[in-house]
Amino acid sequence: MDGTLKPIIAMLEERLRGALEIATGRKDCQPLVRLAGDARFGDYQANGVMPLAKELGRPPRDLAQRVVEALRVEDLCEPPEVAGPGFINLRLRPEFLARRLLDVAADPDRLGVDPTERPQNVVVDFSSPNIAKEMHVGHLRSTIIGDAICRVLDFQGHHVIRQNHIGDWGTQFGRVILGLWHVCMAEKHAADESGGLYFERELPALRECAHDTSRLEALCKAIRERHEKDWRTDSKVEEGDGEIVFKPFLESLSARPDETLWPSIQLGYQYVTTLEDLVTGMGLTVPTRQAGVIPYEDIGRHATAMLQNHENSKNQQEYSAWERVRRLTMHCCYQVYDRLGVTLRPEDERGESAYQPMLPQVVEDLKAAGLAVESEGAICVFPEGFKNKQGDPLPFIIRKSDGAYLYATTDLAAIRYRVDELHADRIIYVTDFRQAQHFAMLFATARMAGWAPAGVELQHITFGTMLGENGRPFKTRSGGTVKLAELLDEAVERAMAIVQEKNPDLPDDGKRHIAEAVGVGAVKYADYSTNRESDYVFSFDRMLAMEGNTAPYMQYAYARIKSIERKAAGRDVDIQSELAGLDAVTLTDPAEVDLAKHLIRYGEAVAATAKEWRLNLLTQYLYDLAQKFSAFYTNCPVLGAAAGQRGGRLLLCDLTARTIRHGLKDLLGIAVVEQM
RNA sequence: GUCCCCGUAGCUCAACGGAUAGAGCGUUGGCCUCCGGAGCCAAAGGUUAGAGGUUCGAAUCCUCUCGGGGACGCCA
Numbered sequence A: 001m002d003g004t005l006k007p008i009i010a011m012l013e014e015r016l017r018g019a020l021e022i023a024t025g026r027k028d029c030q031p032l033v034r035l036a037g038d039a040r041f042g043d044y045q046a047n048g049v050m051p052l053a054k055e056l057g058r059p060p061r062d063l064a065q066r067v068v069e070a071l072r073v074e075d076l077c078e079p080p081e082v083a084g085p086g087f088i089n090l091r092l093r094p095e096f097l098a099r100r101l102l103d104v105a106a107d108p109d110r111l112g113v114d115p116t117e118r119p120q121n122v123v124v125d126f127s128s129p130n131i132a133k134e135m136h137v138g139h140l141r142s143t144i145i146g147d148a149i150c151r152v153l154d155f156q157g158h159h160v161i162r163q164n165h166i167g168d169w170g171t172q173f174g175r176v177i178l179g180l181w182h183v184c185m186a187e188k189h190a191a192d193e194s195g196g197l198y199f200e201r202e203l204p205a206l207r208e209c210a211h212d213t214s215r216l217e218a219l220c221k222a223i224r225e226r227h228e229k230d231w232r233t234d235s236k237v238e239e240g241d242g243e244i245v246f247k248p249f250l251e252s253l254s255a256r257p258d259e260t261l262w263p264s265i266q267l268g269y270q271y272v273t274t275l276e277d278l279v280t281g282m283g284l285t286v287p288t289r290q291a292g293v294i295p296y297e298d299i300g301r302h303a304t305a306m307l308q309n310h311e312n313s314k315n316q317q318e319y320s321a322w323e324r325v326r327r328l329t330m331h332c333c334y335q336v337y338d339r340l341g342v343t344l345r346p347e348d349e350r351g352e353s354a355y356q357p358m359l360p361q362v363v364e365d366l367k368a369a370g371l372a373v374e375s376e377g378a379i380c381v382f383p384e385g386f387k388n389k390q391g392d393p394l395p396f397i398i399r400k401s402d403g404a405y406l407y408a409t410t411d412l413a414a415i416r417y418r419v420d421e422l423h424a425d426r427i428i429y430v431t432d433f434r435q436a437q438h439f440a441m442l443f444a445t446a447r448m449a450g451w452a453p454a455g456v457e458l459q460h461i462t463f464g465t466m467l468g469e470n471g472r473p474f475k476t477r478s479g480g481t482v483k484l485a486e487l488l489d490e491a492v493e494r495a496m497a498i499v500q501e502k503n504p505d506l507p508d509d510g511k512r513h514i515a516e517a518v519g520v521g522a523v524k525y526a527d528y529s530t531n532r533e534s535d536y537v538f539s540f541d542r543m544l545a546m547e548g549n550t551a552p553y554m555q556y557a558y559a560r561i562k563s564i565e566r567k568a569a570g571r572d573v574d575i576q577s578e579l580a581g582l583d584a585v586t587l588t589d590p591a592e593v594d595l596a597k598h599l600i601r602y603g604e605a606v607a608a609t610a611k612e613w614r615l616n617l618l619t620q621y622l623y624d625l626a627q628k629f630s631a632f633y634t635n636c637p638v639l640g641a642a643a644g645q646r647g648g649r650l651l652l653c654d655l656t657a658r659t660i661r662h663g664l665k666d667l668l669g670i671a672v673v674e675q676m
Numbered sequence B: 001g002u003c004c005c006c007g008u009a010g011c012u013c014a015a016c017g018g019a020u021a022g023a024g025c026g027u028u029g030g031c032c033u034c035c036g037g038a039g040c041c042a043a044a045g046g047u048u049a050g051a052g053g054u055u056c057g058a059a060u061c062c063u064c065u066c067g068g069g070g071a072c073g074c075c076a
Helices: A008-024 A049-056 A060-070 A094-105 A137-156 A171-193 A198-208 A213-233 A246-255 A258-279 A296-309 A313-340 A352-368 A407-420 A433-449 A484-502 A508-528 A551-571 A575-580 A590-599 A602-612 A615-635 A643-667
Strands: A033-035 A044-046 A081-083 A087-090 A121-125 A159-163 A285-288 A292-295 A372-375 A378-381 A396-399 A426-432 A457-463
Touching: A008 A033, A008 A044, A008 A049, A008 A060, A049 A060, A049 A087, A060 A081, A060 A087, A094 A590, A094 A643, A121 A137, A137 A159, A137 A313, A137 A426, A137 A457, A137 A484, A137 A508, A137 A602, A137 A615, A137 A643, A159 A407, A171 A198, A171 A246, A171 A258, A171 A296, A171 A313, A198 A213, A198 A258, A213 A258, A213 A285, A213 A296, A246 A313, A258 A296, A258 A313, A285 A296, A292 A296, A313 A484, A313 A508, A352 A372, A352 A378, A352 A396, A352 A407, A352 A433, A378 A433, A396 A407, A396 A433, A407 A426, A407 A433, A426 A433, A433 A457, A484 A508, A508 A551, A508 A615, A551 A615, A551 A643, A575 A643, A590 A615, A590 A643, A602 A615, A602 A643, A615 A643
Parallel strands: A121 A159, A121 A426, A426 A457
Antiparallel strands: A033 A044, A044 A087, A081 A087, A285 A292, A372 A378, A378 A396
């Protein structure tokens, strides 16, 4: 094995290009070699003759015949045939196929797939959970699609820099601190009055009467009254907010266990969010130390602005509280990442907050370059080609009229960082399609500013919405967001029931292990196996089906091969030594040939997948492989095969298992199991 | 209103400008002396939303119509 197994399509294109040159006298002809669309046309087809014939005004079949005469592929193919209007059909020779199969099998790590000749520094921005929230289904696609992209890039030999752009700044910052403050106050009230935490009662109440205006207003008014009272009793006039009760509360946080604190923090944060949404437009106000009386719904934003504008020591307590919430959130995220087999690690975290110090400079530089101007109090860039509903230039707002920065600003700072500090040749963003316009404007602005030079590729990889079986966005029955951890629990539980039914004799921990692999694998595989750009309908029943293009079917195919390996010893077959001594194979049965041809195309599948990040092309390849294996398996006995056939068949089993495992586990992060 | 994406078998989805548009589920019919039947083989099922156009060739590119989704100034 010399490590240079050139893809067959590339070899054929090269030969065809030469033949086209001879037949037409032209250089740089496009041979257009593709996988044959139909097995009757052979294995590969060249479509390049027809456009050339048209251009040269020559009869296409005649030209094709001349090309075939000039074509030297005897070492690879049977004699080429001209077909239809001018196709050239190519069929691999069995000797070449057998040789290639042995070469691929002899390459344990890369399965005959060469690394790229042009390695890049590729930044992949994906997952991006939010602080103080649990990961929900909205994070699933970005997380697993981004992860698979990273894995494929790694395999191709690129230098991958994962970036988890955590939502840890902006409006949430103030709201989370405010949520913590409510946790503090609610605990104080509960201690004084020996009741439960007030937001545990009031949050559901708020949601219930969201459409009952008079009840809602009464409730919000009462909450506001208590808020003001609590705020006043917690404040020393000479120092400001939150010294008496809130400060000691924050100091006590680090001593408290995550399990009790985390649910309270999330709930407190939801409470603030819900409350601010509902009181909007109600006319309620609240006094503040810094800004005087402000609308009640603006208090979170006020807290954000204060924190963003103050680097002084007074904010130290909030900052440490913030760190605590952040750590808790990520702890929870890593539990989900681990289950999903996602490769993100703490060193990949670079949240919005990391760019916060760079934001003023971003705005200043754009202003100095004449690209950013003030408009209606905000600082905006007007990249070319974007219009609003009136047909006027559409602003890319980089600083709000209240002085706060936005995600546009953060994203621009991130581009500068990634290009200047991380030396990115390419930056890939994995987010849903709704953000397409934002990224188009972001990229346009970064190009105008020269922060992303022409040599740096900027790619927005989008995906569609996850829908429930009713065709509406995927929600719980009550309309809430579905937590990712709970979604995985249900998938695993359902998988467990199936394992229980199919294979009741396995030990319990074996069943649990299999159920985890099958359940989580099913969720991921279902996502990967559809075109990422279309919306996709989530269905436990379909993704866990044992038939069809599903994770369980793939895992089953793998387990069957492993079962053969386990049986081998009992049949006096030593697979290792038999494979080690194999220097030639003879493929006779059509199912063997079909499987072998597919096995040597793994590299083509990986390349096609990476070209436009169509992960469904990889799952399709793997599914075809599993199907071809199953056909081979039913038609061709392996352990009981004649001596001359057994080695080749063992090789097909071995390479199929390794290819499935590589594709599933190494590239998609889906576990395989020895039995199921 | 402007712009973007989508519309393919009953359902869920494929198809790199190429030949007779493919799978799976479901439906119907075959295949268990044999390594895991969670399997294999086969049949039926389509005017690729509609109408024009470009092309040797269009589900794919262009124009329009209809239907669905999304974005569109201080959320991310």
